Amino acid sequence: MHAMKVRELGEFGLIDHIARMVRGSHKPDLILGIGDDAAAWHANAGVELATTDILVEGVHFNLGYAPWEDIGWKALAVNISDIAAMGGNPEYALVSLALPPDTDVQSVTEMYSGMLEIASQYGVAIVGGNVSSAPQVVLSISVIGTSMGTLLTRSAAAPGEMVAVTGWLGGSAAGLGVLKGDVHVPADVARILSVAHLRPRPRVAEAQTLVRSGVRTSIDISDGLLSDLQRICEASRVGATIWLERLPIHESMEKAYGADSARLALSGGEDYELLFTAQTDLIEDVRADLGIPVTVVGEIVSSDKAAVEVIDAGGHVVDVGTAGWDHFAIDK
């Protein structure tokens, strides 16, 4: 059977197709979704949030191992995660999509299915967008959200606070290795790690629990624990120490990667867990409320260089080299 191409459907046919698909995500406050010059909705007075992220084929994902549905899920997930990291609630999404004209319409349908699946789970309405041709797939999403008023920022960390993370670290990078065929592991482990890479679950409710508990500093782990903690240290003008033996490493990952697990947990990135700082007793309160693993992995210290040090079980500083992901510095 001939698979219809985006080129045959045309720009306006594709927009109509997408508009019909996303209609189910709409909510009562929405006045106009896709189909006019801009989306429109009724908003309450308060603090609003907005974030944007761009995913480029060959840079952020590879169609050889990432199914279209998962690309859709993840592209929206990373934006929802940024709203989560502020303690906010994601509300509306705009999707800009650039595609080679010979892309199958079915692929676009699958991508939006993945987006709509996470949109539904997090109460996000897809209300606008834009399609264009391009030599490779580019997916740029913006999410607008609301806040309870108190924000989780990067700039409120203080010496004496502990550094904590939700969930497990390094699983996404480990899953990427499995998907690329760099590492061979049993099928059940492969599945767990692949899902960690392809279908991250932003910590929206958990971050709001942090806000209510009195936590004030958080970031989501996108570039890696070390790199993202560095962002907090720079914004807060403090330093941090990470205790290597405390990193929350899932047993599936330990099995697959052995001694390399710690490196992935420190620098792998794309875990989309929350990294936050707070006093010890506050973290204990939060741990009881959250119902997911919360691990203290280090502490905030005074430093005028925003230095992040990793210390092993013997108290020795570990040389971790260049950590995290820089989109331009690393040759791919």
Next chain:
Amino acid sequence: MHAMKVRELGEFGLIDHIARMVRGSHKPDLILGIGDDAAAWHANAGVELATTDILVEGVHFNLGYAPWEDIGWKALAVNISDIAAMGGNPEYALVSLALPPDTDVQSVTEMYSGMLEIASQYGVAIVGGNVSSAPQVVLSISVIGTSMGTLLTRSAAAPGEMVAVTGWLGGSAAGLGVLKGDVHVPADVARILSVAHLRPRPRVAEAQTLVRSGVRTSIDISDGLLSDLQRICEASRVGATIWLERLPIHESMEKAYGADSARLALSGGEDYELLFTAQTDLIEDVRADLGIPVTVVGEIVSSDKAAVEVIDAGGHVVDVGTAGWDHFAIDK
């Protein structure tokens, strides 16, 4: 002198550079701009608007003839124009930028200069963004705006109303021809047409005047008069007639393109003028208030096929072929 490349500055260096540049665009309601997980601002209760557009090198612009400053201007202009077409006020912009790693930092600086120039003229704060590597330049911008409450939509046109446009038509497409070297014209004409293509001026204040005057249907001309009028006809379930001899064609364009001017005015696109419908007396009121050319170019008629017909001075239907711009159907 060695020109510093984006690769050398690195992702975080580039973000810092951009964050410093855009700080001047900030306004009192802004709580957090670039530098945290999301932008945050104080919002009043009311109707909000959001739009997004993506520009791809080689598809929407060509670095061979479009200076970086103008690319920045236009990328923000097209989004401001979408907010204008709803009768809204543009407030905040998010900029996603994908670049080849060997792009000169100076080029990025110039692009943001162009964006900041139009941002300043229209009171828009650039508050967020994202940088990534890509094989070619991709610029995806989202703009969030507010509305007085009454929206200009595509779906309120009714038979008996006239079709009117602001300004001149076809200048942008004519300017593109001049920039590409397809057409040779005197330097003063070349300048006027090039500016029409590279530096469109969204009709924000003019659209708000339309709303206050009682106009309810408008779209901005991005794909071309015929194509955009077709959108109104489809959304409003009406048809339209365009009178060929009434098209507002600037004398510079007539000089450069002669008999081809009408085709550019009908289908050239990217003029970012307002196309609106209203009763004749309302258009006369609006004309007095606007202080820019307002031309009645046709009328809305009953039609169950959303048909748009072009009629020449003798009353004959003109065959205009496939009009407007489809990103996938046209081979480039």
